Amino acid sequence: xxxxxxxxxxxxxxxxxxxxxxxxxxxxxxxxxxxxxxxxxxxxxxxxxxxxxxxxxxxxxxxxxxxxxxxxxxxxxxxxxxxxxxxxxxxxxxxxxxxxxxxxxxxxxxxxxxxxxxxxxxxxxxxxxxxxxxxxxxxxxxxxxxxxxxxxxxxxxxxxxxxxxxxxxxxxxxxxxxxxxxxxxxxxxxxxxxxxxxxxxxxxxxxxxxxxxxxxxxxx
Numbered sequence: 533x534x535x536x537x538x539x540x541x542x543x544x545x546x547x548x549x550x551x552x553x554x555x556x557x558x559x560x561x562x563x564x565x566x567x568x569x570x571x572x573x574x575x576x577x578x579x580x581x582x583x584x585x586x587x588x589x590x591x592x593x594x595x596x597x598x599x600x601x602x603x604x605x606x607x608x609x610x611x612x613x614x615x616x617x618x619x620x621x622x623x624x625x626x627x628x629x630x631x632x633x634x635x636x637x638x639x640x641x642x643x644x645x646x647x648x649x650x651x652x653x654x655x656x657x658x659x660x661x662x663x664x665x666x667x668x669x670x671x672x673x674x675x676x677x678x679x680x681x682x683x684x685x686x687x688x689x690x691x692x693x694x695x696x697x698x699x700x701x702x703x704x705x706x707x708x709x710x711x712x713x714x715x716x717x718x719x720x721x722x723x724x725x726x727x728x729x730x731x732x733x734x735x736x737x738x739x740x741x742x743x744x745x746x747x748x749x750x751x752x
Contacts, residue, residue: 645667
């Protein structure tokens, strides 16, 4: 493993948690248009994937057929407006435990930091959380294949002209970890999911001690 020059972070579930707001927005949309209350168990299938892909997954599980792509995009955008209203009052209190310590450590080591999220709302959330000063680059997911495709992570690596072996990435979802590994990047899993494909895994970033991160950065 090469000496690390870049750290890439997923947003939801790693830096902050908007899972509840995302699924509530989908639920309100499905009640309004289809009279269906989504089963909470479906939430896991939408983690780490794009808005359109999430919608298609929920439509399939709900046995709702929509062939009109323009209608799908319209309804997905409506969901996003509901979601944005739900996150409109997010602030620093919504940052996940351990995040600031890890970001500060990486900055002290002169590691570049990128945000690799499938969410088009990521820049807004980073501003709301007052974390802009930490990020050297935010990937624009527009036109990129959803995770587990490696596109988002490779975009971050390519932006700095680094090799994948010179990067690490943080993810909380199975699709995201697979995307990292498909990009040939060292994967750090975060959270309660199994994430069996991650190179290392921590229940919380508070468990990622500076000595462990130092060894990962050095390629040990």
